[in-house]
Amino acid sequence: MTLAEEIVLLLQLRIGFNPDSVGHEKVLASVQAYLKSQTIKDPAHFLDGLRRGNKAFQDVVDSVVVPETWFFRDGEPFELVKRFVSEWNPAAKGRTMRCLSVPCATGEEPYSIAMTLLDYGLPPARIAVDAVDICPLLLQRAKKGVYGAYSFRSADLSYRDRYFERRGEQYLLSKLVRERVNFEHGNLLNPLLMHDGRQYDLIFCRNLLIYFDPPAWKAALKALHRLLSDAGLLVVGHAEMLDLASPDFESVRYPNGFAYRKRRTPLPSSKSARAATPRRTQRAAEQPAALRAPARPTRPARLSAPAKPAKKQEAAASPPVPGAAPDLKEAGRLADQGRLDEAETICASALAANPGSAGAHYLMGLIKEAGGHPRQAEINYQRALYLDSKHHDAMIHLALILEGRGDASGAETLRKRAARVRPSA
Ligand SMILES: C[S@@+](CC[C@H](N)C(=O)[O-])C[C@H]1O[C@@H](n2cnc3c(N)ncnc32)[C@H](O)[C@@H]1O
Incomplete structure (x- = not known):
């Protein structure tokens, strides 16, 4: 096995990154490019350092992670937040709403959660959003709260006028929003992550599980289960909804979509045994009827729109x-x-x-x-x-x-x- 292949394997074990999810060759090429930029005299020693999680390991992680994100990404999850807070608030008796965004990348997602809660009218002091990512460089950028046009891809940009100040080509997020979010470096697969007993009313875990292999997927769900409060809501990405059939979570239907909470009614044992296996075909069977039997959309007449030129x-x-x-x-x-x-x-x-x-x-x-x-x-x-x-x-x-x-x-x-x-x- 080459050094680059060893490193790809190490990444899979440590951060759950399944290279096949984005292309094994592509990941290998990124690692090889990183190795070329280094002077490595003793590959075994170098690998040893990586295994111990040294600075070079972090650099390799930085070279393969996918930091793609933007404000109010996909729209619908933030509609769910509005709905959820309006149900949660009357019973909360003035308590702070504790939220977690993992992974948060450059911060657009946790800040969008904070803006949604501010827009709902929750007093700023009652909003606490923790935001975690494995990549410190992204967290540094997130803390600055300065964003360019690429972070503003949602159709409705009215929030930008309310919460940002224009600085040339960039936008600075207001202190009011920035102060609601606390950024922490962490790996969702680390069993010691936030192991101080804290639990969240709302967790966003989007666009991470799709890159995980089954063992990492299971470990991530275990961590999310530990971190979610009994009445809390877990929001995952569109594609990941199909992945979340689990004996530990059940779906909650909202007018604008659905999310998950800790399972209250145990699954019948045969179903539970099936659901514990993260296979996509089985997972689909666990979804609410609305997903199981969607109306067939009208497709363009020609099926094979010519393959796009490769990037x-x-x-x-x-x-x-x-x-x-x-x-x-x-x-x-x-x-x-x-x-x-x-x-x-x-x-x-x-x-x-x-x-x-x-x-x-x-x-x-x-x-x-x-x-x-x-x-x-x-x-x-x-x-x-x-x-x-x-x-x-x-x-x-x-x-x-x-x-x-x-x-x-x-x-x-x-x-x-x-x-x-x-x-x-
Ligand atoms: C595509 S972004 C998702 C950001 C945001 N949740 C969203 O949906 O827009 C994926 C992020 O996952 C982070 N990441 C990858 N593996 C991780 C892990 N094991 N624990 C925490 N963060 C991880 C990467 O650094 C990257 O910033």
Whole structure:
């Protein structure tokens, strides 16, 4: 095993990062680039230092994490917060609402929670948001509270006028909001994380579980269960909702979507045994009816919108293997003819060869959707969007799926976002 491969494995063990979630080759390339920038005389000694969690380990983590985030990301979760606080407040008898955002990246999410609670009218002194991330560099930026245009991607920007002051091309967040949030460095997989008995009324854990392998996923759910109060609410990302069938959590339906709380009624034993295994197919069966049977969205007539040109980094990470590269265009053509199984086989090989291909995830989403599997399609569209945040067609299809299951505001947000980027050629 090469040094870079050893390091990728170490990352998987320590921070739960499943390299396949974004493309093994891509992660390996990032680690190799990092190693090139170092003078390493003794690889065994270097690896030893990493295992002990030295500064170099943190640098490697910084080189692979995905810090993508923006204010009021996805819209709907913050509607849930409004709803939740209006139910929580009357019974709270003046208590402080304790919230946790993990991972918080550069802080847009915890600050959005604080702004939502301020907008609701909770007195500032009753809002306490802890925000945790594994990457100290991101936390440093978060604490400054200075943001550029890329952090303001939601359709409604009225909060920016209320809580930010313009400084040239950037925006400084008001002290009122900044003081509500306390940033801490931490790893969700560290069993000692916040092990002082504290519990939260509201936890946001979004866009992290999708990068975890099953053991890390289980460890993360255990930590979240420990940190959530008995009446607390756990909010995860769209794609992660499918992942959260667990004997420990149950879904709570809200008019704008759903979240989770600690399970109050035990699962029947057979179901519980199934649910304890984090397999996507089993997880889907645990979801509320609204998700299990969404109305079929209307798809554009042509199934195989041509695969988008690969992003620069994809191409660099995974050069095509001459004569052996699975042909996505062929997969699209087969899908158009309704030969979904054959299309899926080719697309699956393309993804196995290059899991960081947004085009392949998008096409797989189309195939799954056409095959009547919107939940699986949703995961693929989410991954396509994660890999290429401007993938117009993935946004449109995802919007249709959200609409199909009654999430009008989520769909609307995606449509507006899609309108801001050019459609794929
Ligand atoms: C895509 S961002 C998500 C930010 C925010 N929750 C959102 O949805 O916009 C993922 C973040 O997870 C952090 N991260 C990765 N592994 C982690 C771990 N084991 N514990 C805590 N944070 C982690 C990364 O540093 C990165 O900032």
